[in-house]
Amino acid sequence: MSEAPLVHVVDDDDSLRTALLRLLGAAGYEARGYASAGDFLLQPLPDRPGCLLLDLNMPGGPSGLELQAALRRQGVALPVVFLTGYGDVASSVRALQTGAVDFLSKPVEGETLLKALQRALSRDARARQARAQAAELTARFASLSSRERQVFDRVVMGSLNKLIAFELAISERTVKALRAQVMHKLGAHSVADLGRLAERLRQLAKDG
Amino acid sequence: MSAAAPLNTPRCRGPSWHALRRAWLRPHAALVGLLMLTMVGLPVAAVAKARSVLVLYAFGRLLPANIEFDRAFREAISTTGLPPVSVFDEFLDQPRFANETNARVLARYLRDKYASQPPDIVVVAASEALLFLLQHRTELFPRVPVVHAAVSRSVLDSLASLPADVVGVPIEYDFSGTIEQALRWHPQARRLLIVTGSSTSDRRFEARLRAEAPRFRSRAAVEFLAGLPTDVLLQRLAELPRDSVVFTTGYFEDGDGREFTPRSSAEAMARVASAPIYGPFDTFIGTGVVGGRVPSFADMGRQSAEIVSALLAGVEPGALRLPPVMPNALAVDWRQVRRWRIDENMIPVAARVHFRDPTLLEEHGGIVLAATSVLLLQALLIGWLVFERRRRRLAEQATQKQRFELAHASRLAVVGELSASIAHQINQPLGAILANAEAAELMLESGGDCRDELQRILSDIRQDDLRAGEVIRHLRSLLEKHECERHLFALDAAARDVASLLQAEARRRRIGLEVRLPNTPAWVLGDRVQIQQVMINLILNAMDAVAEATASRRAVVFTLDSDAGSATVTVRDHGHGIPPQDQPRIFDSFFSTKEKGMGLGLAIARSIVETHAGRIWLDPIVGEGAAFCVELPLAVVAEEARAGSP
Numbered sequence: 001m002s003e004a005p006l007v008h009v010v011d012d013d014d015s016l017r018t019a020l021l022r023l024l025g026a027a028g029y030e031a032r033g034y035a036s037a038g039d040f041l042l043q044p045l046p047d048r049p050g051c052l053l054l055d056l057n058m059p060g061g062p063s064g065l066e067l068q069a070a071l072r073r074q075g076v077a078l079p080v081v082f083l084t085g086y087g088d089v090a091s092s093v094r095a096l097q098t099g100a101v102d103f104l105s106k107p108v109e110g111e112t113l114l115k116a117l118q119r120a121l122s123r124d125a126r127a128r129q130a131r132a133q134a135a136e137l138t139a140r141f142a143s144l145s146s147r148e149r150q151v152f153d154r155v156v157m158g159s160l161n162k163l164i165a166f167e168l169a170i171s172e173r174t175v176k177a178l179r180a181q182v183m184h185k186l187g188a189h190s191v192a193d194l195g196r197l198a199e200r201l202r203q204l205a206k207d208g
Numbered sequence: 209m210s211a212a213a214p215l216n217t218p219r220c221r222g223p224s225w226h227a228l229r230r231a232w233l234r235p236h237a238a239l240v241g242l243l244m245l246t247m248v249g250l251p252v253a254a255v256a257k258a259r260s261v262l263v264l265y266a267f268g269r270l271l272p273a274n275i276e277f278d279r280a281f282r283e284a285i286s287t288t289g290l291p292p293v294s295v296f297d298e299f300l301d302q303p304r305f306a307n308e309t310n311a312r313v314l315a316r317y318l319r320d321k322y323a324s325q326p327p328d329i330v331v332v333a334a335s336e337a338l339l340f341l342l343q344h345r346t347e348l349f350p351r352v353p354v355v356h357a358a359v360s361r362s363v364l365d366s367l368a369s370l371p372a373d374v375v376g377v378p379i380e381y382d383f384s385g386t387i388e389q390a391l392r393w394h395p396q397a398r399r400l401l402i403v404t405g406s407s408t409s410d411r412r413f414e415a416r417l418r419a420e421a422p423r424f425r426s427r428a429a430v431e432f433l434a435g436l437p438t439d440v441l442l443q444r445l446a447e448l449p450r451d452s453v454v455f456t457t458g459y460f461e462d463g464d465g466r467e468f469t470p471r472s473s474a475e476a477m478a479r480v481a482s483a484p485i486y487g488p489f490d491t492f493i494g495t496g497v498v499g500g501r502v503p504s505f506a507d508m509g510r511q512s513a514e515i516v517s518a519l520l521a522g523v524e525p526g527a528l529r530l531p532p533v534m535p536n537a538l539a540v541d542w543r544q545v546r547r548w549r550i551d552e553n554m555i556p557v558a559a560r561v562h563f564r565d566p567t568l569l570e571e572h573g574g575i576v577l578a579a580t581s582v583l584l585l586q587a588l589l590i591g592w593l594v595f596e597r598r599r600r601r602l603a604e605q606a607t608q609k610q611r612f613e614l615a616h617a618s619r620l621a622v623v624g625e626l627s628a629s630i631a632h633q634i635n636q637p638l639g640a641i642l643a644n645a646e647a648a649e650l651m652l653e654s655g656g657d658c659r660d661e662l663q664r665i666l667s668d669i670r671q672d673d674l675r676a677g678e679v680i681r682h683l684r685s686l687l688e689k690h691e692c693e694r695h696l697f698a699l700d701a702a703a704r705d706v707a708s709l710l711q712a713e714a715r716r717r718r719i720g721l722e723v724r725l726p727n728t729p730a731w732v733l734g735d736r737v738q739i740q741q742v743m744i745n746l747i748l749n750a751m752d753a754v755a756e757a758t759a760s761r762r763a764v765v766f767t768l769d770s771d772a773g774s775a776t777v778t779v780r781d782h783g784h785g786i787p788p789q790d791q792p793r794i795f796d797s798f799f800s801t802k803e804k805g806m807g808l809g810l811a812i813a814r815s816i817v818e819t820h821a822g823r824i825w826l827d828p829i830v831g832e833g834a835a836f837c838v839e840l841p842l843a844v845v846a847e848e849a850r851a852g853s854p
Contacts, residue, residue, distance in 0.1 A: 013636050013640070015636070015637065015640045015668060015671065015675075016636055016637075016639050016640040016643065018640075018668065019639070019640040019641075019643035019644040019647065019665075019668065019672075020640075020643050022643065022644060022661070022665065023643045023644070023646050023647040023650070025647070026646075026647040026648075026649075026650035026651045027650055057632065057715055057716055058715075063718065083639075084632075085631065085632035085635035085636050085639065086628045086629070086631060086632045086635075086716055105635070106632075106635040106636060106638065106639030107635055107638040107639035107640075107641070107643075108639060108642070108643075109642065109646070110642070110643065110646035110647075110649075113643075
């Protein structure tokens with residue numbers, strides 16, 4: 001998380017792209033420019049916090065909206081700020097519906113642009129944080145032994161130790177020990193915590 | 209005849225007689241003597257069968273006086289009610305051939321010619337003819353009655369007595385009548401100058417005039433300029449005060465003894481005189497003399513015809529009751545009337561006016577009237593047509609204006625349609641400018657050394673500003689309302705501008721716009737904006753046609769080709785095409801296949817193309833899509849013009 005964010009600017013208009021890169025640079029951001037959606041897709045995307053400043057209307061190749069969709073399919077979760085010279089309402093609605101952070105009309109004032117980028121970056125940061133937490137949780141969950149998972153599953157379903165011991169044909173004391181092990185591994189402090197974690201894991205599994 | 213014999217040889221009377229005869233008689237020209245064939249001794253039946261009159265003219269055939277006499281004479285003869293009379297003419301052609309030899313030859317000729325059929329009567333016109341006949345009568349036409357005409361009483365008086373069968377009405381010069389007339393026409397005249405000469409006959413005239421002059425003293429001061437040397441006389445005449453009138457008989461001899469004819473002296477006077485001149489002789493007409501009361505040849509012809517008729521009818525010459533003298537008629541030279549500003553209303557209708565070209569109306573009244581009516585009708589028709597034409601032109605102008613308005617409205621609509629892409633084209637550079645400016649601001653705030661970067665920024669800002677300005681310039685030329693202009697312009701450059709304007713629209717619609725323009729300029733004469741409008745219209749139509757097409761077909765191809773004489777713009781698409789049943793109507797107004805279409809685009813396009821002497825047509829593509837072609841004639845331009853054109 002210590003890494004500085006990187007802003008990706010995709011616009012086919014050389015002059016505008018250069019100007020935007022200059023502005024972002026002067027505002028203290030690291031920024032990288034691409035002349036088309038294709039250029040952007042061909043570049044390896046570093047795993048850094050950042051966001052995408054995307055021209056909605058680019059000739060030839062994928063449009064901004066198409067690029068956004070492609071990125072989502074690839075699981076790239078970069079927040080997108082759209083820029084348009086047309087001020088076209090229908091496109092903007094579609095862009096926002098598909099999760100764009102902002103939709104800005106050219107010419108855009110630096111303050112507006114930087115605020116939008118800031119929002120995008122903080123969203124990215126939150127997302128990255130959430131992703132990191134989820135990854136940690138998943139890793140912790142993965143570290144559970146099969147016996148511990150069995151105990152975990154039953155605890156979060158609200159089964160009592162006695163019943164768990166009976167079902168797994170182990171002693172109630174062993175159940176308690178496994179339960180403490182699970183709590184420790186998953187970093188939970190209470191049964192309620194475990195329940196929340198289970199819910200989260202289910203969610204992750206579903207999204208996964 | 210013996211008594212007349214000495215008179216028959218005028219030459220022996222010397223030059224003065226000769227001159228006198230010419231001056232008096234040539235003017236009258238004409239007339240002549242006549243011999244009358246008596247019918248005495250001829251059987252009545254024979255007379256009734258073959259009557260003829262010989263008119264012997266003293267002068268030439270074409271003398272106006274002769275012609276006038278002849279016309280009146282024949283006309284009168286033919287209306288007498290007598291059996292037809294043959295009229296023969298002979299001309300002595302005096303004075304040119306006036307000599308004894310000729311006279312003898314002529315006499316012999318006439319005798320031989322008329323030996324077999326002698327005339328019943330001979331008419332002699334003018335004194336010379338009378339004298340000739342009297343001299344040769346015995347050998348020529350003895351006993352044939354003679355009627356004389358245009359012979360002055362003074363000549364007759366000088367001939368002592370005429371044979372009884374030589375009859376006629378003499379003429380007499382009317383001095384007083386002429387003077388009276390002159391004073392009537394010049395009411396402001398207070399001086400009457402009477403010019404006479406110094407020869408015997410001149411002195412005779414002078415004497416007569418001095419006798420008549422007192423009648424005019426109450427009306428004007430009378431002064432005689434008699435027998436002056438010509439130089440002195442002309443000097444006097446040239447300096448006459450305005451209120452003068454001159455009367456002259458002309459003269460045969462002036463104060464220095466120089467010889468003249470009355471006519472030539474009158475001519476000399478008229479040339480210099482500062483006052484109008486009048487005279488009693490017909491010969492003076494045409495010399496510059498205003499006119500006078502003179503004998504009329506037509507009257508003489510009629511009078512002679514009357515006498516001839518009577519004689520033919522059997523009246524004895526001695527039994528004829530003839531007037532003592534021919535009445536005189538007023539003769540006037542129209543040019544002099546004008547010159548001396550004589551009131552035209554004071555010229556009697558009966559006056560013989562010379563040198564006035566009869567007006568068209570007088571001469572060909574009917575034709576003139578008809579022609580005038582035709583001209584008038586024609587003028588009215590032309591006027592009406594001009595009016596109609598003007599009305600039509602105004603209507604055409606109104607139509608033209610409407611067409612401009614419509615074309616302009618249509619351009620506005622097109623630009624409206626393009627507003628998004630135009631906004632994009634302007635917003636791109638504006639966005640860049642803004643971003644650059646703000647970047648520069650931030651850089652300056654940070655305080656680092658960023659001169660190089662700032663320089664680049666400023667340069668970019670300038671570029672973008674120009675880019676936006678260019679878009680606006682194009683746009684304005686499209687939106688501007690202007691009359692149809694005819695300039696020489698490069699069609700390829702116009703097409704290039706259109707392509708750049710529409711690229712943004714194509715991008716917005718996610719349609720490929722492929723542009724193929726030649727590198728060589730195609731010069732066209734006409735309205736650049738209107739032609740651009742046509743191209744835009746066709747391209748937008750094509751874009752509409754592929755709007756629903758799949759990605760691979762979303763393309764419009766815009767090409768310009770030119771050959772020797774014309775340039776062709778083609779806009780091709782692979783869209784839905786135009787159904788065959790609609791194809792004939794697509795250029796009609798208010799025909800549209802689009803939901804939102806007004807159906808005016810192609811109609812306006814066609815009207816614009818046709819005003820440029822071009823044509824527009826649909827070239828349906830086999831399979832799918834359509835191609836619209838516009839052909840425009842190329843202008844023939846000199847290299848300099850091309851160089852000078854933007």
